[in-house]
Amino acid sequence: MKFEGQLTDFVVKIKSWARELGFSELRIADVDPGIAEIRLQKWLACHFHGEMNYMAGHGTKRSRPDELVPGTRRVIVARMNYLSSDALDWKDTEQARMSDVLAARVSMYARGRDYHRVIRSRLQKLADRMQEEIGSFGYRVFADSAPVMEVAFASKAGLGWQGKNNLLINRNAGSLFFIGEMLVDLPLPVDEAVTSHCGQCRRCIDACPTGAIIGDKLIDARKCISYLTIEFKGVIPIEFRPLMGNRIYGCDDCQLVCPWNKFAEKTHIDDFSVRHELDSATLCDLFAWTEKEFLNNTEGSPIRRIGYECWCRNIAIALGNALRSKLDDETGKQILNMLSEKRKHASEMVTEHIDWAMNQSNESD
Numbered sequence: 001m002k003f004e005g006q007l008t009d010f011v012v013k014i015k016s017w018a019r020e021l022g023f024s025e026l027r028i029a030d031v032d033p034g035i036a037e038i039r040l041q042k043w044l045a046c047h048f049h050g051e052m053n054y055m056a057g058h059g060t061k062r063s064r065p066d067e068l069v070p071g072t073r074r075v076i077v078a079r080m081n082y083l084s085s086d087a088l089d090w091k092d093t094e095q096a097r098m099s100d101v102l103a104a105r106v107s108m109y110a111r112g113r114d115y116h117r118v119i120r121s122r123l124q125k126l127a128d129r130m131q132e133e134i135g136s137f138g139y140r141v142f143a144d145s146a147p148v149m150e151v152a153f154a155s156k157a158g159l160g161w162q163g164k165n166n167l168l169i170n171r172n173a174g175s176l177f178f179i180g181e182m183l184v185d186l187p188l189p190v191d192e193a194v195t196s197h198c199g200q201c202r203r204c205i206d207a208c209p210t211g212a213i214i215g216d217k218l219i220d221a222r223k224c225i226s227y228l229t230i231e232f233k234g235v236i237p238i239e240f241r242p243l244m245g246n247r248i249y250g251c252d253d254c255q256l257v258c259p260w261n262k263f264a265e266k267t268h269i270d271d272f273s274v275r276h277e278l279d280s281a282t283l284c285d286l287f288a289w290t291e292k293e294f295l296n297n298t299e300g301s302p303i304r305r306i307g308y309e310c311w312c313r314n315i316a317i318a319l320g321n322a323l324r325s326k327l328d329d330e331t332g333k334q335i336l337n338m339l340s341e342k343r344k345h346a347s348e349m350v351t352e353h354i355d356w357a358m359n360q361s362n363e364s365d
């Protein structure tokens, strides 16, 4: 092999090219999943994955990259910050919106361009650059798009540690970043894992509105608002609706309270700039979108994948939660009018949520 004996130098170059491509950090793990494989199997056996059948559908391919892509010897894991560069005092702003019942809360990661495409295309460019240097090698790139246990391998590579909220936490950057992987058949030198710095902290566990963090690194996805608003396509169980508050796409609460996010870094990637004022929109602004507007406004956004029906379902619940709080008469009437207008053309599933929402005006907190 042309670069034999020069692998360490090659890795230094890979890391430098990754930074040029907008990645904040890149590290390398071997393909042994260790204890993470057993944890995954137990988690699946408890049905904590809900309707995310793709999580169970790949058998051990999910935990063994060399079964997913035969010949794989290393997992290159890279992270890319997503916190918008416009986000001044982002923590205070997010917390203020948490208590504003009329604010529409869209998870921070989803306010810009679809990260899957951004990360995949940049990893592809990185692979091209690597091939220019050493010639052809076997690889595949992924960004939350295939059955790779990305947090487990990222933590093995030392990109951070798996926090109690199950997210990757980095000592210098918190958790507000995306992760992408390149599986390669190259025997690159691996990086060391880092130790956990969660310590006695349990802020994420205590802050979770639905009690979805049921143990250290153990999430019951069926209770998680990210799952309920994005992955779950059906009728949201009534017991979760009041707990969802004004979260209409995902949930950031277990990240907002994490002390390591005081180190969260702003992104340099324009693709992640906020679109359609999703950091400041009200529930009424977004509920007013027609299906055509939804499709136009979410073009190239991760939000599009939930579809208009689930979008209306989620906002209807949040509007119901707003109606339960003490609103002035005018605002209460405006919301009820919007709900009843939307009901005229809504599917059976959305109608059920709208009816629930309208009934909340009789159940004020």
Ligand code: SF4
Pocket (backbone or CB within 6 Å): 165, 207, 208, 209, 210, 211, 212, 213, 219, 223, 224, 225, 226, 250, 251, 252, 253, 254, 255
């Ligand atoms: S995303 Fe929200 S609901 Fe899910 S575990 Fe974190 S705090 Fe709980």
Ligand code: SF4
Pocket (backbone or CB within 6 Å): 163, 164, 165, 166, 169, 197, 198, 199, 201, 202, 203, 204, 205, 254, 257, 258, 259, 260
């Ligand atoms: S909030 Fe505390 S326990 Fe949770 S991930 Fe952050 S440091 Fe760990």
